[in-house]
Amino acid sequence: MSNSGIAVSFKNVRKEYKDVKALQGVSFDVEQGAFFGLLGPNGAGKSTLINSMSGLVIPTSGSIEVMGADVQSEFRKTRRALGLVPQELISDPFFSIRELLELQSGYFGLKGSTQTRWIDELLERLALADKAKANANTNQLSGGMKRRVLIAMALVHRPQVIVLDEPTAGVDVDLRRTLWEFTKELHKQGHTIILTTHYLEEAEALCDRVAIIQKGQLKALDSTEALLSKHPFRYLKVRVEKHSPELPEALTSRLVDQDAGGLTFKVEKETSMSQMLGWLHASGLQVADISSRDATLEEVFLDLTAEGAAA
């Protein structure tokens, strides 16, 4: 086991599917104990990267280490250190939820009363404990229930690194809350969490570090805090009593939203507030209120991944 403090290390990972370059040399580390967000637009290569960690996808070149062990040459070690919750929903006509979890435990050589207690806890925490549910045949379950089963299966061997591939896509509020509470608790206990999601608000609230990939390349890698504070824009919301018929170019070029609550301007941080106030004053707008905020992760993400954004 590694003492380096690195949970996962991607080293120049490339993956080509015929003429599709899904990953074009991706290198970065995820520290042990991190709550790490892997973000990117559709088709960026997130699932390819994640599935390469678990050996489901074999990279064309490059390597990946999980807890200091190589995914290709030390597969048993890395498989044990990793719990992957995939996107697809399973259904198995032959087994109940409990049987599936017991089978999965057996695969890792885990049995006995400690393991039975952990299975009970998983069933309880993921609201699968209901006797009927735990013994139900898995193809009788709803989509949300199947997702809970996938999570339980990924956690059955108490992996050090837990990877969640869009865990909240299409799930109801109840499961979303259950899932985040449980994940936060596992993180507190020291597990490393790697998450892909299209819900950037979720990523901003949960992840202490974020990688953004686009077209198979790493576009940004930083702490969530630094990504937000380094962003060169802030947003000014201006509530007006009276709208002027025409705004000067300095304001129209910065106007990004307009609704009943007022006008929202995206302003370079280097533009001073007094400069902005000067433009507002000169425009003849009757300003009732102004509030300023930093960009959200979603706004930073959209700027970084916009077509033509500098790499």
Ligand SMILES: Nc1ncnc2c1ncn2[C@@H]1O[C@H](COP(=O)(O)OP(=O)(O)OP(=O)(O)O)[C@@H](O)[C@H]1O
């Ligand atoms: N088995 C495959 N065969 C051919 N091309 C593939 C295969 N798997 C993925 N791709 C292609 O590789 C690229 C990256 O796909 P990937 O699923 O990793 O993206 P993603 O970031 O997970 O997207 P999403 O957010 O939509 O899940 C896409 O262009 C995709 O079409």
